[in-house]
Amino acid sequence: MVPRYLINFDLNEIKKKSFDFIVVGSGAAGLTAALELGQQGQVALLTKGEVKESNTKYAQGGVAATFSPEDRTRFHYRDTLLAGDGLCNPKAVKTLVEEGPTVIKRLIEEGAKFDRKKGKVALTKEGGHSHRRVLHAGGDATGRELSDFLIYNSLYNKNIEIFENTFAVDLISDENGVYGLLAYDKLKGEYLLYLAKAVVLATGGIGQLYKNTSNPQLATGDGVAMAYRAGAEVMDMEFIQFHPTTLALEGANNFLLSEALRGEGGILRNSKGEIFMDRYHPLKELAPRDIVARAIYHQMEKEGSSNLYLDLSHLDNDFIKGRFPTIYNKCLSLGLDISKDQIPITPAAHYFMGGIKVDLFGRSSLKGLFACGEAASFGLHGANRLASNSLLETLVYGERVAKGALDYTKKAKIRWARLDLNLRKDIGDNICFKDIREELQGLTEEKLGIIRSKEGLKEALDKLEDLLAILEKDLRKVEGFELQNLITLAYLITKGALMREESRGAHYRLDFNKSKERWKRHIVMKLEQRWEELKVEFE
Numbered sequence: 209m210v211p212r213y214l215i216n217f218d219l220n221e222i223k224k225k226s227f228d229f230i231v232v233g234s235g236a237a238g239l240t241a242a243l244e245l246g247q248q249g250q251v252a253l254l255t256k257g258e259v260k261e262s263n264t265k266y267a268q269g270g271v272a273a274t275f276s277p278e279d280r281t282r283f284h285y286r287d288t289l290l291a292g293d294g295l296c297n298p299k300a301v302k303t304l305v306e307e308g309p310t311v312i313k314r315l316i317e318e319g320a321k322f323d324r325k326k327g328k329v330a331l332t333k334e335g336g337h338s339h340r341r342v343l344h345a346g347g348d349a350t351g352r353e354l355s356d357f358l359i360y361n362s363l364y365n366k367n368i369e370i371f372e373n374t375f376a377v378d379l380i381s382d383e384n385g386v387y388g389l390l391a392y393d394k395l396k397g398e399y400l401l402y403l404a405k406a407v408v409l410a411t412g413g414i415g416q417l418y419k420n421t422s423n424p425q426l427a428t429g430d431g432v433a434m435a436y437r438a439g440a441e442v443m444d445m446e447f448i449q450f451h452p453t454t455l456a457l458e459g460a461n462n463f464l465l466s467e468a469l470r471g472e473g474g475i476l477r478n479s480k481g482e483i484f485m486d487r488y489h490p491l492k493e494l495a496p497r498d499i500v501a502r503a504i505y506h507q508m509e510k511e512g513s514s515n516l517y518l519d520l521s522h523l524d525n526d527f528i529k530g531r532f533p534t535i536y537n538k539c540l541s542l543g544l545d546i547s548k549d550q551i552p553i554t555p556a557a558h559y560f561m562g563g564i565k566v567d568l569f570g571r572s573s574l575k576g577l578f579a580c581g582e583a584a585s586f587g588l589h590g591a592n593r594l595a596s597n598s599l600l601e602t603l604v605y606g607e608r609v610a611k612g613a614l615d616y617t618k619k620a621k622i623r624w625a626r627l628d629l630n631l632r633k634d635i636g637d638n639i640c641f642k643d644i645r646e647e648l649q650g651l652t653e654e655k656l657g658i659i660r661s662k663e664g665l666k667e668a669l670d671k672l673e674d675l676l677a678i679l680e681k682d683l684r685k686v687e688g689f690e691l692q693n694l695i696t697l698a699y700l701i702t703k704g705a706l707m708r709e710e711s712r713g714a715h716y717r718l719d720f721n722k723s724k725e726r727w728k729r730h731i732v733m734k735l736e737q738r739w740e741e742l743k744v745e746f747e
């Protein structure tokens with residue numbers, strides 16, 4: 209049986225706090241939603257670390273939006289659909305590209321800083337974009353600048369109460385929908401029940417499922433797993449984007465080397481120093497990300513090497529230092545001068561196109577539950593996200609989810625029911641979370657990576673079926689909850705990847721290496737009583 213909740217508990221004995229809205233996650237999506245909701249009611253913003261910790265903070269390249277006089281929103285629309293490889297939801301894309309510039313202009317008026325050139329916002333290029341349309345800040349510190357700006361505004365909003373080090377464990381729901389959230393205060397070591405009229409999950413991505421990832425430690429997909437446990441539909445689980453260029457140096461932890469480096473002229477070379485991207489796509493280094501990542505993987509396999517190279521040595525030194533200060537300094541601290549040296553690179557897990565299935569106002573299939581940002585999925589990115597569309601999504605859809613939640617709460621009330629959930633789960637005292645997490649990361653890296661096959665996926669499924677037993681334990685620790693969430697997601701991703709007998713976007717199968725017309729649809733999954741009864745629908 210799949211446990212509905214991760215721990216044994218009795219709600220009657222847990223301290224309670226009531227708000228109009230709960231937002232989980234302090235990345236750009238959660239902060240944007242909280243700022244909007246804070247205009248209408250009391251918001252609890254929960255985040256599992258410090259408020260400034262998120263994937264958002266590490267974003268480098270920028271935010272894509274039509275600002276150049278030569279560009280048009282219809283070009284941005286077309287580029288997004290092309291990158292998405294036939295699986296984008298056109299309405300979602302249209303909304304994104306049309307509302308994006310207005311949202312960004314408003315942020316600029318409110319004081320958000322973006323780099324400028326000759327009095328106008330500076331625009332760079334990234335893979336799959338037909339025009340220069342990526343706004344950036346602090347050179348390559350776009351995420352940090354944006355996150356600081358949103359946090360600053362949230363701190364000054366008296367309707368938003370921020371709860372740091374507060375780990376969301378499970379949604380509390382009944383047949384009338386979601387009405388609260390069980391959270392664990394990491395500093396006090398106590399559980400709390402947050403009650404609200406609506407819950408917004410903005411818990412970000414799942415990069416930590418993989419051994420090699422550009423994502424920080426916090427990216428364990430908790431929101432998606434908890435929504436699934438609560439009975440919400442999840443979608444597109446098989447689509448995971450691998451970024452082509454992360455730093456392949458010891459101690460670098462797959463530090464991201466922004467696509468903007470290629471946008472400004474960086475070239476990929478194999479171990480012999482040869483250029484090779486022209487053999488894979490007419491856009492060469494600036495082809496959509498899935499194509500570049502696969503080309504690098506293919507070259508590495510051919511050469512038997514564990515990395516290739518990014519070459520910036522032909523670019524102006526001062527330009528590199530000024531335009532990419534974070535990357536330049538990070539590499540220098542590891543003994544590499546990117547303005548001169550060849551930079552060793554390898555692809556790594558970067559972005560999750562799947563997530564909690566929502567509509568264009570962030571409404572999930574459960575009443576009272578909403579989602580936005582990387583945790584949500586509504587087909588915006590299709591099978592492969594266009595570079596720098598994610599930050600734009602957090603801003604545009606962060607606002608829209610607030611509208612959806614506000615609308616819902618006009619009729620909803622804060623309520624709570626007595627709930628004694630002594631599930632009598634065994635206490636998993638003897639489980640070494642670290643060892644199992646590493647084992648899982650190795651498995652996903654090998655079997656659920658850039659190249660997949662039926663055989664590999666079946667092997668992964670067998671292993672995961674054994675690991676599912678861990679979900680039956682009460683692990684009582686954040687590392688344990690994260691592990692349980694990662695196992696849940698790995699299982700769903702494997703199921704989806706096995707089912708999708710074709711190659712499309714970021715999902716590439718050796719045994720079905722072409723896209724198929726009949727697979728131009730989304731796989732939607734929902735929990736039934738047992739794992740074996742996982743309900744699957746196609747859209």
Ligand code: FAD
Binds near residue numbers: 255351411422431583
């Ligand atoms: P996040 O920013 O990841 O925030 C999630 C939040 O949820 C965090 O605060 C986390 O602590 C919290 N949380 C998670 N689980 C729990 C829990 N159980 N309880 C409580 N809190 C929880 N995209 C672009 O468009 N442009 C770029 O230039 C770009 N560069 C990137 C560079 C890097 C290195 C990375 C990793 C990603 C990059 N991306 C970029 C992708 C983009 O940054 C993310 O997709 C986006 O920031 C996601 O925002 P979010 O608000 O949905 O989630």
Ligand code: SIN
Binds near residue numbers: 269468559
């Ligand atoms: C990057 O800077 O390459 C990341 C951009 C993105 O993920 O959209």
